[in-house]
Amino acid sequence: MLIGVIGGGEAEGDALTLAHEVGREIASRGHVLVCGGRGGVMREACRGAKEAGGLTVGILPGDDLADANEFLDIPVLTGIGFARNSIVARTANALIAIDGSYGTLSEIAFGLTAGRHIVGLLTWEMRDGAGREPPIERVQSAVEAVDACERAAPGA
Amino acid sequence: MLIGVIGGGEAEGDALTLAHEVGREIASRGHVLVCGGRGGVMREACRGAKEAGGLTVGILPGDDLADANEFLDIPVLTGIGFARNSIVARTANALIAIDGSYGTLSEIAFGLTAGRHIVGLLTWEMRDGAGREPPIERVQSAVEAVDACERAAPGA
Amino acid sequence: MLIGVIGGGEAEGDALTLAHEVGREIASRGHVLVCGGRGGVMREACRGAKEAGGLTVGILPGDDLADANEFLDIPVLTGIGFARNSIVARTANALIAIDGSYGTLSEIAFGLTAGRHIVGLLTWEMRDGAGREPPIERVQSAVEAVDACERAAPGA
Amino acid sequence: MLIGVIGGGEAEGDALTLAHEVGREIASRGHVLVCGGRGGVMREACRGAKEAGGLTVGILPGDDLADANEFLDIPVLTGIGFARNSIVARTANALIAIDGSYGTLSEIAFGLTAGRHIVGLLTWEMRDGAGREPPIERVQSAVEAVDACERAAPGA
Secondary structure, three states, X not given: OEEEEEEOOOOOOHHHHHHHXXXXXXXXXXXXXXXXXXXXXXXXXXXXXXXXXXXXXXXXXXXXXXXXXXXXXXXXXXXXXXXXXXXXXXXXXXEEEEOXXXXXXXXXXXXXXXXOEEEEEOOOEEEOOOOOOOOEEEOOOHHHHHHHXXXXXXXX | OEEEEEEOOOOOOHHHHXXXXXXXXXXXXXXXXXXXXXXXXXXXXXXXXXXXXOOEEEEEOOOOHHHOOOOOOEEEEOOOHHHHHHHHHHXXXXXXXXXXXXXXXXXHHHHHHOOOEEEEEOOOEXXXXXXXXXXXXXXXXXXXXXXXXXXXXXXX | OXXXXXXXXXXXXXXXXXXXXXXXXXXXOOOEEEEOOOOXXXXXXXXXXXXXXXXXXXXXXXXXXXHOOOOOOEEEEOOOHHHHHHHHHHHOOEEEEEOOOHHXXXXXXXXXXXXXXXXXXXXXXXXXXXXXXXXXXXXXXXXXXXXXXHHHOXXX | OEEEEEEOOOOOOHHHHHHHHHHHHHHHOXXXXXXXXXXXXXXXXXXXXXXXXXXXXXXEOOOOHHHOOOOOOEEEEOOOHHHHXXXXXXXXXXXXXXXXXXXXXHHHHHHXXXXXXXXXXXXXXEEOOOOOOOOEEEOOOHHHHHHHHHHHOOOO
16 A cells, blocks of 8 residues: 655654654555655655665655655656645555644645545644544554554555 | 635534625725635635625636636636645735634645744644644634734735 | 736747737736736736736746736735646636747647637647647737637636 | 656557557666556556556546556556646656647646656647747657657666
8 A cells, every 4th residue: 555654854853763663664564655755754754664675655846856855766746846745645545644844734634635544643633613633543653553554544 | 915714615603704704804904815716614705805895816626617606706727626725825915714624724734834824713723743833823803813914914 | 707828938029019919908808817927928918907907817836926027916826836837727718828938838738628719829839649730729919819719708 | 767658548549559569668678657647648558567567657637546547556646637747747757758639738848848858759749939849859669769768868
């Protein structure tokens, strides 16, 4: 299956460690990693996936390979800026959100719109105007995160 | 200035009443209303703006005018689906969020990414992984909402 | 109706003169001008439209008003780069192509895809692999161009 | 390198045979095939690439895998409609155009805008308003087409 990893391009510390572990776990189970193709969480997840012999796809905002991290097999140069966040969210069969800022928040929102299962690690929490929380599954580890994706989209 | 109104296409009750008042207030002060062009909050805001003699712009997801509400002066047919949410957020000088579901959440996220001031009425609340809340200004009425937009983007 | 003007951002000479006349003609007949919002043909058409008291909409590729020409009433900041060409083509009820380079060629192609009537002034000519020419109506003047748009989309 | 194959979703006859051969040739030389992910030329090229053990990426317009051809390894669900044509053109290091209608014409235009080398087989011919032809390299066979891509983007 195609598993999306979304998270901060400027992340630090635990978020990066988790991203690296998530990338390894995705690839070691034979899944393809999809992400926004840049730094921080995206880069660490790709690095992990390549260490485990996996395939990585980066949906980049710009039209310049210089913005891509060095662990991408398939750099998709969208040229559509942050609107590419909707493509990351939709292309993945399930999404793992790690930390992240406003861009990650938009990807969570698009994933919810597209009906993708979203797994959260140290990431955004939110309630709508009526106090309802979206169905984000909160987990604590890389293994749990990939387990959750596999349960959510078993046929993918 | 161009004031964006974002909110639920399926909204009910108080949200619709507020949207209508916000639309009237925007137009009566001479501002242009920008929105996603469809129903619910978007339609009520446009209806209010037209009652007050204003100009309305709808950034539609599809390529069919049949999806537009009947109070749009300028229907922009993007054909790019939900990715159009990033255009609504960016085109406005400031944004008023009323109620709303995941699409509105993505517009709030894009507005924050683009540095637009966001005013909230009965809408999403959120915290990132470190517990920080984004700078959304919470208000209680249409007048306060448009006041807040004018203060935030005075030269627009 | 919404009439699109597409053409070179780097155009010179006759193309600019025609663009200016086309913009005046569109506005003097009460139509709204839609274009890509930048320089060259787009700027001259907007200048003409404003001289005639019209309304101008610019669908800009970037997210910076500094790229907009100074004759836009409604600058739509798409942030999606050249992919915005598909929005210009689709938003217009009919299109007038004046001169232009590869961007204009893409707008002609998108207009044809969307079934919009296209009127050509000093612009691209093309044949597909089977030697067939697309239905572009060739005219010689601004008046003929706007006449052709009105005939093609009478109810818009 | 990433080689893009663009062409008609409704193509017939020689165009389909050439597309199949081009797909095989791309994959047998170890390149990745990028296309719009749908039928006709795109499907035949992907089928050829898979027969030769290659990797295929499809940049789809919609958000439904049902629109994808059955020979895609990486279906990218853009959800941005025909605007995705700009992503196909930009993501490829070089492009091979086979037959095709208006969508293909837009991809040629975007490829030219992005500075990609374009190789043509039975496809569009065009001249701008000054009578100049864009730099499309015309060839007669699948082998020549892939040779031309390799010469044009040697380091990719």
